[in-house]
Amino acid sequence: MEDLFQVGIISSTHGVRGEVKVFPTTDDVNRFKKLKKVLLNTGSERICLEIENVKFFKQFAILKFKGYDNINDIEKYKGKSLLVTRENAVELEENEFFVADLIGIEVISDDGALKGNLKDVIETGANDVYVIALEDGRELLLPAIRECILKVSLEDNRMLIHVLEGLLD
Template sequence: MDDYLSVGKITSAYGVNGEVKVFPLTDHLDRFYDLDYVYIFEETGKTSLNVETVRFIKNLVIVKFKEINDRNEAEKLKGKLIKIKRDNAVKLDDDEYFIKDLLNMKVYTDDQKELGILKDVLKTGANDVYVVKTDERDILIPAIKDVIKKVDIKERKMTVHLLEGL
């Protein structure tokens, strides 16, 4: 499943024609318009669903899949993650990363002392905040250029400059 990225989570059925409400898990909302199909993973395996229509209501995406035609079928998808193959992901800028690639990465200070492991990414609006688990506690690190000095996805290593008070 490492070749797949989550782009949304189905929160509920919407209406009676099989549409679902999706909470987006991507910063690139327009990418939903480009989806021809997605994957839903369950204990029994993965299912491919063809995207018929996409529209937005407030901060949610309303998706209609060709294979889902009534509310009862749509309700069965509640809580499921919508995934795409990594090959179909949006192209990121040099200073952008998929959250999946950051999780469990080792974090070091700029003087090469191991700080801990990146355990979560909080979406705050202004900037993301990285939750780094140390031996003593969790440290919240703002994902801004003054703090995040280097991210090496291949080496699974992040270098940070801790500002006073962190």
């Protein structure tokens, strides 16, 4: 299971006082209001940053980090990811999972006919769609609804599914 989750990507600087525009990769942009610290993934290291101020502009969160008071201090981090630890991740409801924990999980159909691995999750307006790479080389797009997702066990790294009629024709 993953211990770090991406919550945003620094898209650009904002002004000259060290603020950055962050494109949120979390479901709830307002979660930045509650965050005290994030980890900046520079590619070669992870830097712990303390959030000093948060405001919002269009779809972006504007963050100011303590100790970064100049555009020159922060400009080099454009395009870098902001991460949180599992402890600082949002609380999940029952039968909710982090996408990072589901990727790669073994998938088996309730009739035993299909086996594969979860390759990707597509977020749509209504419900997520799981992209499952089947052992025979085909790909199954399965809606993440109760009729299709029967059981998920992260401990066993396994998902039991039911394939609705017509999904594999």
